[in-house]
Amino acid sequence: MELTRRNFIKLGMGGLVGGLVLSSVPNAIKLFAQTGTGKLSQYGDVTINPAHYWRFVVDIRKCIGCGSCLRACKAENNVPLQPEYNRTWVERYVVDQAENVYVDSPNAGYDGFKSEYMNLKYRDLDIRTTFFVPKLCNHCDKPPCVAVCPVGATYQNSEGVILVNRNACIGCRYCVQACPYGARYFHPTLKIVDKCTWCYHRISNGLVPACVETCPTGARMFGDIRDPNSSVSRAIQGEATGILKPELGNQNKVYYLGMDKGVK
Amino acid sequence: MNFIYPNEATIQWDLLIVIYPFITGLVAGAFIVSSLYHVFGLKQFKPVARFSLVTALAFLLVAPIPLTIHLGRPERALEMFLRPNFTSAMSGFGYIWFIYLLLMLGEIWLVFREDIVHYAQTAQGLKKKVYSLLSLGVYEVSEKTRATDHRLIKILAFIGVPVACGLHGYVGFIFGAIKANPWWSTPLMPIIFLVSAIVSGVALLIVLYVVVSKIRGVEVDRDCVHAMALWLGGFLSLAVVIEGLEVFSRLYESETSWEIIRQLITQQIQTSYWVIQFGFGMLLPLVVLAASVLLKLEKKLRLSLQFLAGIAILVGVFAMRWNVVIGGQLVSKSERGFSSFSPPFFGQDGILTAIIILALPFIFFALITYFIPPWDKRKPLAEQRVLDYQKISLG
Numbered sequence: 001m002e003l004t005r006r007n008f009i010k011l012g013m014g015g016l017v018g019g020l021v022l023s024s025v026p027n028a029i030k031l032f033a034q035t036g037t038g039k040l041s042q043y044g045d046v047t048i049n050p051a052h053y054w055r056f057v058v059d060i061r062k063c064i065g066c067g068s069c070l071r072a073c074k075a076e077n078n079v080p081l082q083p084e085y086n087r088t089w090v091e092r093y094v095v096d097q098a099e100n101v102y103v104d105s106p107n108a109g110y111d112g113f114k115s116e117y118m119n120l121k122y123r124d125l126d127i128r129t130t131f132f133v134p135k136l137c138n139h140c141d142k143p144p145c146v147a148v149c150p151v152g153a154t155y156q157n158s159e160g161v162i163l164v165n166r167n168a169c170i171g172c173r174y175c176v177q178a179c180p181y182g183a184r185y186f187h188p189t190l191k192i193v194d195k196c197t198w199c200y201h202r203i204s205n206g207l208v209p210a211c212v213e214t215c216p217t218g219a220r221m222f223g224d225i226r227d228p229n230s231s232v233s234r235a236i237q238g239e240a241t242g243i244l245k246p247e248l249g250n251q252n253k254v255y256y257l258g259m260d261k262g263v264k
Numbered sequence: 265m266n267f268i269y270p271n272e273a274t275i276q277w278d279l280l281i282v283i284y285p286f287i288t289g290l291v292a293g294a295f296i297v298s299s300l301y302h303v304f305g306l307k308q309f310k311p312v313a314r315f316s317l318v319t320a321l322a323f324l325l326v327a328p329i330p331l332t333i334h335l336g337r338p339e340r341a342l343e344m345f346l347r348p349n350f351t352s353a354m355s356g357f358g359y360i361w362f363i364y365l366l367l368m369l370g371e372i373w374l375v376f377r378e379d380i381v382h383y384a385q386t387a388q389g390l391k392k393k394v395y396s397l398l399s400l401g402v403y404e405v406s407e408k409t410r411a412t413d414h415r416l417i418k419i420l421a422f423i424g425v426p427v428a429c430g431l432h433g434y435v436g437f438i439f440g441a442i443k444a445n446p447w448w449s450t451p452l453m454p455i456i457f458l459v460s461a462i463v464s465g466v467a468l469l470i471v472l473y474v475v476v477s478k479i480r481g482v483e484v485d486r487d488c489v490h491a492m493a494l495w496l497g498g499f500l501s502l503a504v505v506i507e508g509l510e511v512f513s514r515l516y517e518s519e520t521s522w523e524i525i526r527q528l529i530t531q532q533i534q535t536s537y538w539v540i541q542f543g544f545g546m547l548l549p550l551v552v553l554a555a556s557v558l559l560k561l562e563k564k565l566r567l568s569l570q571f572l573a574g575i576a577i578l579v580g581v582f583a584m585r586w587n588v589v590i591g592g593q594l595v596s597k598s599e600r601g602f603s604s605f606s607p608p609f610f611g612q613d614g615i616l617t618a619i620i621i622l623a624l625p626f627i628f629f630a631l632i633t634y635f636i637p638p639w640d641k642r643k644p645l646a647e648q649r650v651l652d653y654q655k656i657s658l659g
Contacts, residue, residue, distance in 0.1 A: 004402065004404060006412070009416065012370075016366060083270055083273070084270060084271060084272075084273035084274055085271070086270050086271055089269075089270045089271075091267075101600075102265055102267075103265070103267040103598065103600055104267060105267070105269075105270055108270035135269075144442075144443065144444060146351075147351045147352065148351075148352045148353070148354065148441075148442075149349055149352055150344045150348065150349055150352040150354035150355040150357075151340075151343045151344055151347055151348065151349055151355070152347060152348075152349035168340075168343065168347070169336070169337065169340075170335050170336065170337050170340040170341065170343055170344065171335050171336015171337045171340075172331075172334075172335055172336075172354065173276040173277065173336070174352065174354050174438075176271075176276050177276065177277065177442055177444065177445065177593075178442055178444055179444060179597075180443070180444035180597055181269070181597065182268075182269030182270070182271045182272050182596075182597050182598070183271070184271065185271040186274070186276055186336065190336075191336030191337055192336055192337060193336075248443055248444070264598060264599065
């Protein structure tokens with residue numbers, strides 16, 4: 001065939017369309033396979049019959065702000081020790097009679113709140129109530145972080161746990177922007193995003209997450225919500241539970257007991 | 265009281281992500297100007313029709329650079345292409361960018377084809393080789409091919425308009441679809457980005473066209489600049505209305521997040537938002553453009569005013585990108601305080617890197633125009649010579 005301008009354009013267009021069609025085949029197969037086996041959701045591989053319905057329950061009334069959970073978490077998961085890298089942290093809330101809310105979290109709560117400065121910081125206020133709020137990834141059933149990951153590196157596994165594939169994360173940090181709870185951080189040396197896994201290596205071996213294990217007052221609980229005898233089932237029995245920022249519709253799986261209206 | 269979540273101490277999307285939407289906006293805007301001529305047949309834009317295409321390409325080539333440098337693992341950048349997660353707006357970047365690149369290269373090739381064939385036949389040595397390569401072996405030029413070329417150009421330019429809107433609308437969606445961030449989350453965001461993109465692109469063309477003409481020592485086509493200034497004023501009015509509406513409706517509805525947004529725009533980014541983005545970048549140029557159109561001015565003064573308005577608009581749109589990207593991240597998701605950010609001068613995410621990246625399109629522009637000058641008046645080829653040449657080349 002003579003390479004005239006017309007033929008050249010024809011060839012080019014054909015090649016372009018062909019290339020686009022061909023390159024979409026692997027994804028089409030993947031999509032087809034997914035629709036065959038489970039629920040295809042915007043939020044990744046959510047299958048219909050997970051092995052566990054994991055829930056995390058935080059009893060705000062029991063937290064004493066000791067920071068043991070942070071120390072356990074950072075040791076267990078090799079989380080950098082600087083205060084801006086956390087899989088979990090503890091906030092202190094102080095509410096005065098005029099309903100002003102004061103929140104702080106020095107060193108993310110790693111050292112607790114027992115220093116003289118922390119003790120005296122609000123001594124001039126007419127305080128109504130104070131409490132501690134432990135925070136961690138909410139492992140949402142509709143996780144916005146998973147939806148925005150451009151390469152599918154962060155995903156929801158069959159047990160509803162949100163994980164990050166360290167070999168796939170490109171470090172764009174879109175998920176950090178999408179998480180409404182500040183639960184994700186950019187790892188300073190690995191240059192990827194890291195987050196709470198509910199100590200997946202522990203829970204898949206019959207243990208509870210390190211923070212739950214170490215909490216001296218039982219303010220943190222973890223277990224299968226379908227098992228009526230699990231600590232989480234017993235903890236929420238007859239109780240009113242709350243979640244963070246429910247208006248966003250993420251269906252958080254971390255439940256809070258004794259949550260004040262100012263908590264977010 | 266200022267409280268931020270502990271993990272928010274560092275801003276994650278830095279200066280590189282500020283200049284990324286700035287650059288893609290210029291691409292979309294410049295391309296749309298070329299389409300005003302090629303698709304919508306606005307004859308006044310003829311002097312910049314080819315010029316704007318080359319400008320758009322120069323900026324498009326640079327668009328992925330800040331994104332790639334910003335990645336924590338730039339060596340995995342292609343993963344976005346190879347294993348895209350289509351629920352992510354970001355995963356579309358590679359595809360939209362690539363389609364746009366093909367489209368633009370195709371259109372530029374067709375628009376410059378006659379020139380390339382001409383150079384391939386008249387140049388000597390290495391240059392001849394380059395042009396022969398650029399011609400892709402197609403040397404046929406006749407009334408018939410010219411008509412086909414024109415039709416194809418029109419088709420590509422026509423497709424290019426929605427793709428340009430897609431490219432920049434999608435950038436707006438990346439921010440607008442983040443419900444976690446009250447300053448970003450609004451369905452207006454893609455439209456705001458799109459309109460400001462067009463505004464910045466037209467402003468860039470006015471500035472660049474005037475500067476390049478001065479450098480080349482040729483007369484500026486003042487009617488063309490005037491036409492661009494008119495369109496610029498129109499799009500700018502639209503931008504003022506939408507961006508103003510955005511903040512006004514937030515104030516009027518006063519949802520929970522308004523308190524922190526109010527603090528953001530009155531205590532954190534007040535200068536870059538009210539003074540630079542709105543005042544210097546929109547209201548001032550609107551007045552200047554209006555004066556240049558309505559008042560009876562000396563032609564030279566009119567051109568100067570339109571040139572200055574263009575510069576002010578470019579500064580304003582850059583401030584707008586800053587206010588969205590950085591401003592949105594200053595707001596703590598706890599809605600109880602603000603992070604802080606000031607870019608370093610040196611380093612991968614520094615001001616120097618940003619300046620270098622922003623200078624690159626102009627280098628590409630110079631390089632492209634060296635080979636295919638968009639302004640040269642080239643003598644039409646005699647059909648006979650082309651046929652002779654083909655005989656020779658086919659042996």
